[in-house]
Amino acid sequence: MTLVLAVLALAAGTYAVRLGGVHFGGSRLSLRLQHWGDPAVIVLIAGVAATATLFDGQSFAGWARVAGVTTAAVLAAMRVPLVVVVIAAAGVAASARALGID
Incomplete structure (x- = not known):
């Protein structure tokens, strides 16, 4: 039952993000989110890459x-x-x- 609730919550969140992108596409809010979102994506990907490079489970790779x-x-x-x-x-x-x- 918990898995079903998690999937439904993720589906609702995805739908809300996509609907928000359509609704706020040309506004200043969109430009501000894009200004902060691009560096955040780079930092997130770099963190995942560093973790995957250095660790295999709980130990050094x-x-x-x-x-x-x-x-x-x-x-x-x-x-x-x-x-x-x-x-x-x-x-x-x-x-x-x-x-x-x-």
């Missing part, structure tokens, strides 16, 4: 993962194609693990 993600971040900042970024990051992480760096 290991230096191999950190090296792979760092490689991916550097290559992405250089605007390398995504396929190359993914293959290089996986290669760095796999090589580190093969060398015993975990």
